[in-house]
Every structure is written in structure tokens, then in C-alpha cells.
Amino acid sequence: MAAEPVNVNEFQELAKQALPKMYYDYFSGGAEDQHTLRENVEAFSRITFQPRILVDVSKIDMSTTVLGFNISSPIMIAPTAQQKLAHPEGEIATARAAAACNTIMVLSFMSTCTVEEVASSCNAIRFLQLYVFKRRDVSAQLVQRAERNGFKAIVLTADTPRLGRREADIKNRMVSPQLKNFEGLISTEVVTDKGSNIEALASGIFDASLSWKDIEWLRSITNLPILIKGVLTCEDAIKAVEVGVSGIVVSNHGARQLDYVPATISALEEVVLAVGGKVPVLFDGGIRRGTDIFKALALGAQAVFVSLSPPTVQFV
Ligand SMILES: Cc1cc2nc3c(=O)[nH]c(=O)nc-3n(C[C@H](O)[C@H](O)[C@H](O)COP(=O)(O)O)c2cc1C
């Protein structure tokens, strides 16, 4: 029997063996040259510690609070789309894992299980990630269903007016299933014989006109706190605080959107300084080890998100 994996990179190797190539490439790939994909991981490796000795560490409490929710450690689960492509239980299994670890799961707007299925599967603390569709009524309905089903916050993803150009998905003609949340509302089954179906889906339904003024619209359709995901600069961090968001997620979407943006760990400090403690700053991108999380916390993150599909092994 093969030895148990001892780190995240080894899990990725197992995923590569287990998954059809089209899905493995979708889960692990980044945009274009995948420069930022490599940088997200490598920038962590350039940060080293100045350790202090002879400090009593016999009792460690890693618990923290995010938007008033106590969680067992500063590790939350990032929204990742279409999880049934990786495992038949999809987002329900992820929610159960979040409940077992006493942490928060962010459910992707493009999930393969419905908000109702996830809500009734366990008592995990759940936030809903939001994409704003051209059909605003569809996005609004989903937000309201999440609110009725006990979701606690909305995480607006702001870095995806269109889907990043992911060359493996183009070559594989990546297909996307009909997503159950939208059954009867809008079709998510795109059939194009050219390129990535998922990119075609996003260009068809995502509202590329989304801008700062739409935070007001979002506030008009929900009472839930709103976090904004995809902030990489002090300018946007200041704007986000000005429009009254309840939290900021420093993220480059796992390097799947605009290539050649900085590694998120390189952008974190400027955002934290600009926010000045007014709202919590969360963080994701490139986290593969506990020491990465420690670095993000040391640079001012309140907590981090980890994704299901760490794209490292092919590079390191
Ligand atoms: C397969 C996959 C699907 C994703 N789907 C979404 C999504 O639906 N919505 C979203 O806001 N971010 C999505 N993300 C981005 C993650 O939430 C997160 O920002 C990113 O994966 C963090 O980087 P890491 O993968 O290096 O941990 C996705 C990432 C991956 C790898």
C-alpha cells in the first residue's frame, strides 16, 4: 500500500491520478502563462522567520473570530466551483468537513449542490460567494435563498467580470454541467465546439458591467454582511471600506483570472495598512502549509481560506 500523504502537495499527486485530465486541469490550472500561479507559492518561500526562543508554548489556542463567529483555527474553506466534478458528494462533503473542523465554509455561487442541500446537510457556518449575473433577478434569488437557509454572509467576488484565459481548459474544451441551483432559472449548460465551455458560460451570464455602485444594489436585496473578494491594492481596499463592506478578502482567485498580478502574500501588507483595522482582512492564494498561514497572519490577515485544489506539484 502506498504511504499516507503527509502534505498537501502529495494529495495533489493523488488527485492527478484519480481525476479525468479535463477536470484535473480545471482544478489545478491558472491563467495564461501561469506566472502568478507559480508566484503565489514561491513568494511564500521567500519569506523567512526570525524565531524567538524560550517562550512558553505548552498551551496553544488557535481559535479566532470572523464576523463574530468563533472558529477553531484561522483556516476557512474557499469557494471553489463544481465540486462534484471531483467527488460525487461535492459541496455537501465539504460542508461536513467544515462542521467537523468547526470552521466556516464559503459555498461557491457555481456549486453543484444547491444551497438548500448544503444547508440541510449539517450545521457548518456557511457564507455564500456571489457572482452577479446579467440576469440580476437570478443572483438576487440565490442570495435570498441563502439568507432564508441560514447562510451568514455574502462574499462578492470582484475579480471575474469574465473568466480568465485558462489554456488547458481551452485545449480540453472544458465542459460545465447544468448547475442545480439554477434549474428552472437559467441554463448553465453551454455547448460550443470552440474552446472552453466554461469560459463561454461565464461570458454569457456574468455581468461584466459590475462596479462599485452595485454594492448599493446588493445591500438593497439582502441584510447579510457583505465581504468583497479579489482586493489586491491599497486603492481598492480604501474604496471597499468607504462603500461599507464588512470584510475584505485579499485574493487573486488562485491565479486563475488576470495573470501577472502579484502573489497575494506580496499584496497583503499594503491592504492591511490601508484598511487600518476598520474591517477584517482575510486572505487566500498559494497556501500549502501551516507556515504559510503563519506568514499571512503575521502580515495582518485575520484568517485565511484554503481551496480544495492546490496547484503546486507540477511546478516545484
Ligand atoms: C477549481 C477552483 C474553482 C474556483 N471557483 C471559485 C468560485 O466559484 N468563486 C470564487 O470566488 N473563487 C473561486 N476560486 C478561487 C478560490 O476561492 C480561491 O480564491 C483560490 O483558489 C485561492 O488560491 P489557492 O487555490 O492557491 O488556495 C476557485 C479556485 C479553484 C482552484
Ligand SMILES: CCCCC(=O)C(=O)O
Ligand atoms: C463559470 C465558473 C467559474 C468558477 C470559477 O470561479 C473558477 O473556475 O475559478
